[in-house]
Amino acid sequence: xxKFNSKHxxxxxxxxxxxxxxxxxxxxxxxxxxxxxxxxISLSTDDFIELVVQRTNSDIGKFVEYFLYTIKxxxxxxxxxxDQHYQVSIPNIDFQLPxxxxxxxxxxxxxxxxxxxxxxxxxxxxxxxxxxxxKNIRVENITAD
Numbered sequence: 001x002x003k004f005n006s007k008h009x010x011x012x013x014x015x016x017x018x019x020x021x022x023x024x025x026x027x028x029x030x031x032x033x034x035x036x037x038x039x040x041i042s043l044s045t046d047d048f049i050e051l052v053v054q055r056t057n058s059d060i061g062k063f064v065e066y067f068l069y070t071i072k073x074x075x076x077x078x079x080x081x082x083d084q085h086y087q088v089s090i091p092n093i094d095f096q097l098p099x100x101x102x103x104x105x106x107x108x109x110x111x112x113x114x115x116x117x118x119x120x121x122x123x124x125x126x127x128x129x130x131x132x133x134x135k136n137i138r139v140e141n142i143t144a145d
Contacts (some may be wrong), residue, residue: 049064063095063097066093072092075136076089076112076128076137077089077091077116078137080124080140080141086125087116087119090112090113091114093114094113096111096113097111097113097133098110098111098112099132101119102127102129103119103120103121103123103125104122105121107129112127
């Protein structure tokens with residue numbers, strides 16, 4: 001079986017968002033109870049989290065809490081520090097999300113969170129160009145005089 005890592009968590013966001021919407025639609029019954037009744041199985045969020053933790057060997061509790069139980073979106077902050085120096089962060093989360101960052105020379109997945117990540121690029125980096133995440137992006141140019 002394929003070993004999972006933190007990069008694989010990104011695929012959970014669209015289903016998590018769908019589950020969140022379905023849970024609101026089934027507000028009186030709740031999605032876990034509805035699935036349990038339809039499929040005659042026992043299902044809980046804790047069971048799901050436990051399975052993912054076993055498969056990925058990483059704690060996703062904060063991730064699940066943020067995307068399932070809040071309406072907040074990650075605020076990606078791109079700050080141009082100097083001519084070819086950028087810092088990218090997501091200051092409104094207290095965990096890390098794997099996001100693709102595209103520069104003029106490469107595309108790579110970087111774990112983004114509260115701590116800014118330094119990016120050297122001749123042009124402004126593009127974060128999550130395929131829009132895997134529901135998010136807001138804020139760009140700030142700081143130039144020294």
